[in-house]
Amino acid sequence: MRQVVACGSEEMAPGQKRAVQVGSRSIVLVRLGNGDYCALMNACPHQGAPLSEGELTGTTLPSTVGEYVYGRDDEVLRCPWHRWEFDVTSGNALFNDRRACVKRYDVTVEGGDVVIHY
Ligand code: FES
Helix, strand or coil, X not given: CCEEEEEECCCCCCCCEEEEEECCEEEEXXXXXXXXXXXXXXXXXXXXXCHHHCEEEEEEECCCCCCCEEEEEEEEEECCCCCCEEECCCCCECCCCHHHCCCEEEEXXXXXXXXXXX
């Protein structure tokens, strides 16, 4: 497995995302609210939109009828073209279709650098 340094570990604030070009592939790097990093292929499985241009948001959580509880802030990436939503921690679509998942890459923080393994 190959790896690339994407940025310094304090370069991105929680809730931020950016596109990282690694050779011919584009990866979207996301910093979660808890400070962890996640990385996904920067292409929506629907029609290929750059997910790095989408909105980082949350979603409604399981709740009782008539109740709407918002949560998972900054863990959901919404496609900018047709608004499919993806869990940035897994790459899975929120509508629970395994065929619509986005490739996820491991990310580590090593000596002050954010490293994407691809
Ligand atoms: S290209 Fe992403 S939902 Fe259509």
